[in-house]
Amino acid sequence: MPQETDRKMMEILRILADRSKVLGAKTIAEELRKKGYDLGERAVRYHMRILDEKGFTERIGYSGRRITQEGVKELGKGLIYDQVDFIFSKFEDMMYHTTLNPKTGLGKVIVNTSTFDYDEKLMKIIETSFNHGIAVSPFIKTTDPSSSEKYENQMEMETICGTTIDGMLLKAGIPVVPRYGGLVEIKNNVPKSFTELIAYKKTSMTPLEAFTDQEMTSVLGVIKEGNGNIPANFRLIPANAREESIKLFDDLQKIGVSGLLKIGKPGEPVLGIPVDTDMVGIAVIGGISPLCAAKEAGYEVNIRMAESTVEFSEMKSAATPTNLLKNTGPEKGKKVKFLLSKAWNLIHKVDFDPEGHEGNVIVNVSYLNKEDFEESLNIFDEVMNSRPEYCTSRYFQIIPGTEGKKGLATVCSLTIDGILTKQGIASTPQYGGILETEGKSPRFIELTAYNGSSLDPHEIYLSKGLTSVGESLKNGGRILASIKEIPYVARPEALDILEEVKEAGFSILKIGKPSELIYNAKVERYHAGIVAPGGLNPIAAIKEAGINVQTKAVETLMDISQMEEF
Structure with a gap:
């Protein structure tokens, strides 16, 4: 079927893009099998010849193929029905690959990757966000601007993504259901309610990506005045896992990872989101918040969500946070208003x-x-x-x-x-x-x-x-x-x-x-x-x-x- 053939070719492009190097048919066939596609090397070569003809891949001698810029563009907008399903699957995949041990501080964490032109004022804004605890963690990994092969002054920064929390819960044997990414309103340094939300399922755009524009966030307002909107995400866990989760957050806090805004009681609404009786809601600050602050200040920052995993031991703390945000009290019935209602x-x-x-x-x-x-x-x-x-x-x-x-x-x-x-x-x-x-x-x-x-x-x-x-x-x-x-x-x-x-x-x-x-x-x-x-x-x-x-x-x-x- 043409539809299935297209999907296989998109998976080949995705593999080439993820590995960022020249791959042969044998390696691609092995990766496809991991994703549930039973294609032999001959079939892979057939699909890759078609991709070559379309200009989405190019052959590099006898080593194999690599993805072209046109292929990267096609991957971003190709089979949209596949992309809608892929976003949530991507987060599940990242959760599975989280291996951080909260006792030893060793293992992999999920990171967002941001690129920008190095500027001292920009770096100060990011540092200030970390200092005030408006992040999942102050630990970052950066590249030296002078080492960029493409642009002389360009810097890359990896920050810990909130999905790391989901991965840690899962590794602790706690079922976790990522539900929404959105914005949380802060008043007088107190998280009040989610004001905007997008569900993780059925979107081609990472939920928090929708809210990274300077018109939507106001992280700087929270830092300066205690009022504004910050990125955050929301997940559910079983009610009987609440105490175990609190202990996990305590252990993570000791090694510099948390970003916890609120963990509810069984059936209690969390920042305006209703929760079923036998479940508990957890809201965590978005790991991109410091970068959003830089964007609000007018700097051009390219943010890629949940881009990869990094060894936590390779990251360094950019600040010693003093938590600006206060604990929330009982909620007074304010609920998130969904569009369809x-x-x-x-x-x-x-x-x-x-x-x-x-x-x-x-x-x-x-x-x-x-x-x-x-x-x-x-x-x-x-x-x-x-x-x-x-x-x-x-x-x-x-x-x-x-x-x-x-x-x-x-x-x-x-x-x-x-x-x-x-x-x-x-x-x-x-x-x-x-x-x-x-x-x-x-x-x-x-x-x-x-x-x-x-x-x-x-x-x-x-x-x-x-x-x-x-x-x-x-x-x-x-x-x-x-x-x-x-x-x-x-x-x-x-x-x-x-x-x-x-x-x-x-x-x-x-x-x-x-x-x-x-x-x-x-x-x-x-x-x-x-x-x-x-x-x-x-x-x-x-x-x-x-x-x-x-x-x-x-x-x-x-x-x-x-x-x-x-």
């Missing part, structure tokens, strides 16, 4: 009639400075006029703002789910993603599930600057799009309804066949996928032009009769 309530209230062109739709609301508004409208018009198929709907509305701002309301693609639901067809929002439009067939290169996220994935992609809607107007680019699923038995009726929806000024990019890959993304068995463009694509084009935009996706309902039509 809000979305389902709005979906239920959608009553847009495609025939009568009337009724309520879900809208996103974006605010711009008044002095930028005319230029923004010109960009908005260009997207709407030249590529209307990249916009959820031709309806929009200018709305008043406050403090020198004006707003733009655009129709959200979750409106489609509401329209189908009103017609008795169960339509479920599955993923928000980045759709690459270049080439003969578009394909998703990023996907994040709506389920388990507190933010609309498109807001995350906007904040990280992953779109290139402006480029897509003329050539290939990257646009926002979403995937929804319907029961395959309802597909014929859905086709008729969606045809009316398109005639009413909405855009549908593709309606898949039952259980078919749709733009390289996988849907559940016995379901059909529907891809709709994101309602924020015109807003993304404005942001790409360097204009400051504040956006809230899936914000509210609006009567379409109050909106203007292109």
Whole structure:
């Protein structure tokens, strides 16, 4: 099957990328067998010849192949359905390879790898974060900037990743379930609640990676004033393992590893996250926090999460931490608000009639400075006029703002789910993603599930600057799009309804066949996928032009009769 062949080739690229050296067919076949692929050397050579032809690998004499830059790019955006599953598997793999002995301080820990140009002020910011205990551990491993082969002043720093804690729990025989990565709000030096979350499962982007931008974290604010948002992650363990876990954290603390924000009691919510009666929640600071502080200060830092393992004995302490953060008290009922809870309530209230062109739709609301508004409208018009198929709907509305701002309301693609639901067809929002439009067939290169996220994935992609809607107007680019699923038995009726929806000024990019890959993304068995463009694509084009935009996706309902039509 072509689909299986593609997956095998992606695994070959992944092996070459992970090993970072020239490998022969025999070595690759052995590595593939470890991953459950029974391929002989001859079959491996066949697949590698195809990869050579595509420019993803190159032959180096008789030694074997190595991955090319094009291969690295393809690996990053290739089989997106495989990548979505791979991220969680990667963390499980890293947990398994954690071997740190908390008694002796010997063994391997999981590290994040960050690269940046050496700067004394930048290093001072990182050191300050460590000094205040806003990290999993102050232990780091660095390369001398003068030793860089590519860039004269570039430095690499490895910091201990929070997933090391999961590995340590597992090695102690404690079942551990990594659940979320996100941001924790700190008030007066006290951790209060997770404000944003992304589930580890069903995302092509490492959860904490979504929150590494300077607009989202405020580690410096916590250091200076005791208030702000810091990266953190959350996991569950069985309730009867709580005392054993506390002892483990005590032992880890003695050798300089912890980052513990809170360990709950059985069934107790932890920083706003509900916990089942027989489980215990644990929240740990994100190991990337010191690097986020540097990014907040305007420095360019490339952070790669859970990149590899390092011998703990090879790391050196960058500080002697004095814990700035205080213990949390009993929680007073504040809970994390997940996106789908809000979305389902709005979906239920959608009553847009495609025939009568009337009724309520879900809208996103974006605010711009008044002095930028005319230029923004010109960009908005260009997207709407030249590529209307990249916009959820031709309806929009200018709305008043406050403090020198004006707003733009655009129709959200979750409106489609509401329209189908009103017609008795169960339509479920599955993923928000980045759709690459270049080439003969578009394909998703990023996907994040709506389920388990507190933010609309498109807001995350906007904040990280992953779109290139402006480029897509003329050539290939990257646009926002979403995937929804319907029961395959309802597909014929859905086709008729969606045809009316398109005639009413909405855009549908593709309606898949039952259980078919749709733009390289996988849907559940016995379901059909529907891809709709994101309602924020015109807003993304404005942001790409360097204009400051504040956006809230899936914000509210609006009567379409109050909106203007292109």
